[in-house]
Protein backbone atom coordinates (compact mmCIF):
# COMPACT_ATOMS: atom_id res chain seq x y z
CA UNK A 1 0.00 0.00 0.00
CA UNK A 2 1.20 3.54 -0.72
CA UNK A 3 1.76 5.73 2.31
CA UNK A 4 -0.79 8.52 2.52
CA UNK A 5 0.10 11.89 3.96
CA UNK A 6 -2.78 12.46 6.34
CA UNK A 7 -3.16 14.61 9.43
CA UNK A 8 -4.27 12.99 12.67
CA UNK A 9 -7.70 14.50 12.17
CA UNK A 10 -7.92 12.95 8.69
CA UNK A 11 -6.83 9.58 10.10
CA UNK A 12 -9.66 9.79 12.63
CA UNK A 13 -12.13 10.61 9.84
CA UNK A 14 -10.86 7.63 7.83
CA UNK A 15 -11.30 5.18 10.68
CA UNK A 16 -14.59 6.74 11.81
CA UNK A 17 -16.05 6.09 8.37
CA UNK A 18 -14.51 2.59 8.16
CA UNK A 19 -16.46 1.65 11.29
CA UNK A 20 -19.74 1.93 9.34
CA UNK A 21 -18.97 -1.54 7.93
CA UNK A 22 -19.59 -2.95 11.44
CA UNK A 23 -22.95 -1.25 12.00
CA UNK A 24 -25.76 -3.80 11.76
CA UNK A 25 -28.70 -2.59 9.68
CA UNK A 26 -31.99 -2.27 11.59
CA UNK A 27 -30.26 -2.46 15.00
CA UNK A 28 -29.37 -0.10 17.83
CA UNK A 29 -25.67 0.68 17.87
CA UNK A 30 -23.52 1.31 20.95
CA UNK A 31 -21.63 4.59 20.62
CA UNK A 32 -18.55 5.61 22.61
CA UNK A 33 -17.02 8.99 23.31
CA UNK A 34 -14.11 11.10 22.09
CA UNK A 35 -12.64 12.84 19.07
CA UNK A 36 -12.39 9.63 17.01
CA UNK A 37 -15.95 8.61 17.86
CA UNK A 38 -17.11 12.10 16.87
CA UNK A 39 -15.99 11.24 13.32
CA UNK A 40 -17.91 7.98 13.55
CA UNK A 41 -21.03 9.84 14.72
CA UNK A 42 -20.74 12.16 11.69
CA UNK A 43 -20.52 9.10 9.45
CA UNK A 44 -23.44 7.44 11.25
CA UNK A 45 -25.55 10.48 10.41
CA UNK A 46 -25.24 9.60 6.72
CA UNK A 47 -26.89 6.19 7.26
CA UNK A 48 -29.27 7.10 10.08
CA UNK A 49 -32.27 5.77 8.15
CA UNK A 50 -30.74 2.30 8.27
CA UNK A 51 -30.42 2.00 12.06
CA UNK A 52 -32.99 2.03 14.87
CA UNK A 53 -30.89 4.36 16.99
CA UNK A 54 -28.05 4.35 19.50
CA UNK A 55 -27.14 3.76 23.12
CA UNK A 56 -24.62 6.41 24.08
CA UNK A 57 -21.77 6.43 26.59
CA UNK A 58 -21.80 10.13 27.48
CA UNK A 59 -23.84 13.31 27.55
CA UNK A 60 -21.52 14.74 24.87
CA UNK A 61 -22.10 11.85 22.44
CA UNK A 62 -25.83 11.88 23.15
CA UNK A 63 -26.02 15.54 22.19
CA UNK A 64 -24.10 14.92 18.94
CA UNK A 65 -26.29 11.95 18.03
CA UNK A 66 -29.51 13.80 18.74
CA UNK A 67 -28.34 16.84 16.78
CA UNK A 68 -28.11 14.53 13.75
CA UNK A 69 -31.61 13.18 14.35
CA UNK A 70 -30.46 9.80 15.69
CA UNK A 71 -32.66 8.47 18.49
CA UNK A 72 -30.77 7.72 21.70
CA UNK A 73 -32.13 4.90 23.87
CA UNK A 74 -31.62 4.47 27.61
CA UNK A 75 -29.24 1.54 28.15
CA UNK A 76 -31.83 -0.05 30.47
CA UNK A 77 -34.33 -0.16 27.62
CA UNK A 78 -32.09 -2.42 25.54
CA UNK A 79 -31.22 -6.01 26.44
CA UNK A 80 -28.16 -6.46 24.25
CA UNK A 81 -26.36 -4.56 21.51
CA UNK A 82 -24.78 -6.25 18.50
CA UNK A 83 -21.85 -3.86 18.39
CA UNK A 84 -20.20 -1.11 20.41
CA UNK A 85 -17.90 1.31 18.61
CA UNK A 86 -15.47 3.40 20.64
CA UNK A 87 -11.98 4.85 20.66
CA UNK A 88 -9.10 4.17 23.05
CA UNK A 89 -6.17 5.96 24.61
CA UNK A 90 -4.01 2.84 24.26
CA UNK A 91 -4.56 -0.64 22.83
CA UNK A 92 -2.23 -3.61 23.09
CA UNK A 93 -1.77 -6.78 21.04
CA UNK A 94 -4.58 -8.60 22.90
CA UNK A 95 -7.22 -5.90 22.49
CA UNK A 96 -6.76 -4.73 26.08
CA UNK A 97 -7.10 -0.95 26.36
CA UNK A 98 -6.69 2.12 28.49
CA UNK A 99 -9.71 4.39 28.17
CA UNK A 100 -11.13 7.43 29.92
CA UNK A 101 -9.03 10.29 28.57
CA UNK A 102 -12.36 12.00 27.97
CA UNK A 103 -13.68 11.03 31.44
CA UNK A 104 -16.42 8.79 29.98
CA UNK A 105 -14.95 5.44 31.10
CA UNK A 106 -17.75 4.30 33.42
CA UNK A 107 -20.58 4.59 30.92
CA UNK A 108 -18.25 3.26 28.22
CA UNK A 109 -17.60 0.11 30.23
CA UNK A 110 -21.34 -0.31 30.87
CA UNK A 111 -22.26 -0.06 27.18
CA UNK A 112 -19.31 -2.28 26.19
CA UNK A 113 -20.53 -4.90 28.67
CA UNK A 114 -23.97 -5.04 27.08
CA UNK A 115 -22.54 -5.44 23.57
CA UNK A 116 -21.68 -8.69 21.81
CA UNK A 117 -18.76 -7.11 19.97
CA UNK A 118 -16.44 -4.16 20.71
CA UNK A 119 -14.94 -2.44 17.69
CA UNK A 120 -12.15 -0.07 18.69
CA UNK A 121 -11.36 2.78 16.30
CA UNK A 122 -8.00 4.45 16.73
CA UNK A 123 -5.06 5.94 14.94
CA UNK A 124 -1.78 4.05 14.96
CA UNK A 125 -0.30 6.21 17.74
CA UNK A 126 -2.60 4.38 20.20
CA UNK A 127 -1.07 0.94 19.56
CA UNK A 128 1.34 -0.12 22.35
CA UNK A 129 3.21 -3.23 23.51
CA UNK A 130 2.43 -2.72 27.21
CA UNK A 131 -0.33 -0.50 28.62
CA UNK A 132 0.67 2.40 30.86
CA UNK A 133 2.46 5.17 28.99
CA UNK A 134 -0.87 7.03 28.86
CA UNK A 135 -1.86 8.15 32.39
CA UNK A 136 -4.48 5.70 33.61
CA UNK A 137 -7.87 7.33 34.34
CA UNK A 138 -9.78 6.03 37.36
CA UNK A 139 -13.24 7.33 38.24
CA UNK A 140 -13.65 7.60 42.00
CA UNK A 141 -16.15 8.69 44.62
CA UNK A 142 -14.74 12.08 45.75
CA UNK A 143 -14.52 11.18 49.46
CA UNK A 144 -12.18 8.29 48.60
CA UNK A 145 -9.88 10.26 46.29
CA UNK A 146 -7.05 10.93 48.74
CA UNK A 147 -6.86 7.32 49.90
CA UNK A 148 -6.86 6.01 46.33
CA UNK A 149 -4.11 8.47 45.33
CA UNK A 150 -1.98 7.11 48.20
CA UNK A 151 -2.66 3.50 47.13
CA UNK A 152 -1.43 4.21 43.61
CA UNK A 153 1.62 6.00 45.02
CA UNK A 154 2.46 2.89 47.04
CA UNK A 155 2.39 0.95 43.75
CA UNK A 156 4.97 3.38 42.31
CA UNK A 157 2.53 5.54 40.35
CA UNK A 158 2.12 9.29 40.34
CA UNK A 159 -1.56 10.05 40.85
CA UNK A 160 -3.51 13.27 40.75
CA UNK A 161 -7.12 14.38 40.65
CA UNK A 162 -8.00 15.70 37.18
CA UNK A 163 -8.97 19.35 37.12
CA UNK A 164 -11.07 21.49 34.83
CA UNK A 165 -11.27 25.28 35.09
CA UNK A 166 -9.32 25.25 38.35
CA UNK A 167 -11.50 22.72 40.19
CA UNK A 168 -11.80 18.93 40.27
CA UNK A 169 -13.48 17.72 37.09
CA UNK A 170 -16.95 16.29 37.70
CA UNK A 171 -17.96 13.38 35.45
CA UNK A 172 -21.39 12.71 33.92
CA UNK A 173 -21.93 10.53 37.01
CA UNK A 174 -21.06 13.26 39.52
CA UNK A 175 -17.70 11.67 40.44
CA UNK A 176 -14.02 12.62 40.10
CA UNK A 177 -11.19 11.27 37.95
CA UNK A 178 -7.69 10.35 39.18
CA UNK A 179 -5.00 10.09 36.48
CA UNK A 180 -2.13 7.73 37.31
CA UNK A 181 1.17 7.89 35.44
CA UNK A 182 4.27 5.73 35.80
CA UNK A 183 2.57 2.32 35.84
CA UNK A 184 3.40 -0.55 33.48
CA UNK A 185 0.31 -2.71 33.32
CA UNK A 186 1.69 -6.11 32.33
CA UNK A 187 -1.33 -8.08 33.62
CA UNK A 188 -4.36 -6.00 32.54
CA UNK A 189 -6.95 -8.61 33.60
CA UNK A 190 -5.47 -9.01 37.10
CA UNK A 191 -4.91 -5.27 37.48
CA UNK A 192 -8.48 -4.42 36.48
CA UNK A 193 -9.91 -7.05 38.84
CA UNK A 194 -7.79 -5.86 41.77
CA UNK A 195 -8.26 -2.09 41.43
CA UNK A 196 -12.00 -2.44 40.74
CA UNK A 197 -12.37 -3.81 44.29
CA UNK A 198 -10.79 -0.87 46.08
CA UNK A 199 -13.40 1.01 48.13
CA UNK A 200 -14.39 4.19 46.33
CA UNK A 201 -13.24 3.12 42.87
CA UNK A 202 -16.18 3.47 40.48
CA UNK A 203 -14.36 2.34 37.34
CA UNK A 204 -10.73 1.75 36.43
CA UNK A 205 -9.79 2.76 32.87
CA UNK A 206 -8.23 -0.62 32.04
CA UNK A 207 -10.62 -2.39 29.65
CA UNK A 208 -9.46 -6.01 29.84
CA UNK A 209 -12.67 -7.83 30.75
CA UNK A 210 -14.41 -5.58 28.20
CA UNK A 211 -11.60 -5.71 25.66
CA UNK A 212 -11.87 -4.98 21.95
CA UNK A 213 -12.70 -7.84 19.59
CA UNK A 214 -11.62 -5.86 16.53
CA UNK A 215 -9.46 -2.77 16.19
CA UNK A 216 -9.61 -0.55 13.12
CA UNK A 217 -6.26 1.19 13.17
CA UNK A 218 -5.73 4.20 10.93
CA UNK A 219 -2.17 4.15 9.58
CA UNK A 220 -0.43 6.23 6.90
CA UNK A 221 -1.08 3.30 4.52
CA UNK A 222 -4.81 3.08 5.25
CA UNK A 223 -7.00 1.25 7.77
CA UNK A 224 -5.55 -1.93 9.25
CA UNK A 225 -7.95 -4.45 10.82
CA UNK A 226 -6.69 -6.26 13.92
CA UNK A 227 -8.80 -9.15 15.23
CA UNK A 228 -8.37 -10.41 18.77
CA UNK A 229 -10.51 -13.54 18.64
Ligand SMILES: O=C[C@H](O)[C@H](O)[C@H](O)COP(=O)(O)O
Pocket residue numbers: 032033034035036037086087088089098099100101102103104105108
Ligand atom coordinates in the same frame (compact mmCIF):
# COMPACT_ATOMS: atom_id res chain seq x y z
O1 LIG B 1 -13.33 8.87 27.97
C1 LIG B 1 -13.02 8.87 26.78
C2 LIG B 1 -12.80 7.68 25.96
O2 LIG B 1 -12.31 6.57 26.63
C3 LIG B 1 -12.17 7.88 24.60
O3 LIG B 1 -12.64 6.83 23.82
C4 LIG B 1 -10.66 7.88 24.58
O4 LIG B 1 -10.18 8.86 25.48
C5 LIG B 1 -10.11 8.15 23.18
O5 LIG B 1 -10.48 9.41 22.77
P1 LIG B 1 -9.95 10.08 21.43
O6 LIG B 1 -10.58 9.37 20.30
O7 LIG B 1 -10.37 11.52 21.54
O8 LIG B 1 -8.45 9.96 21.43
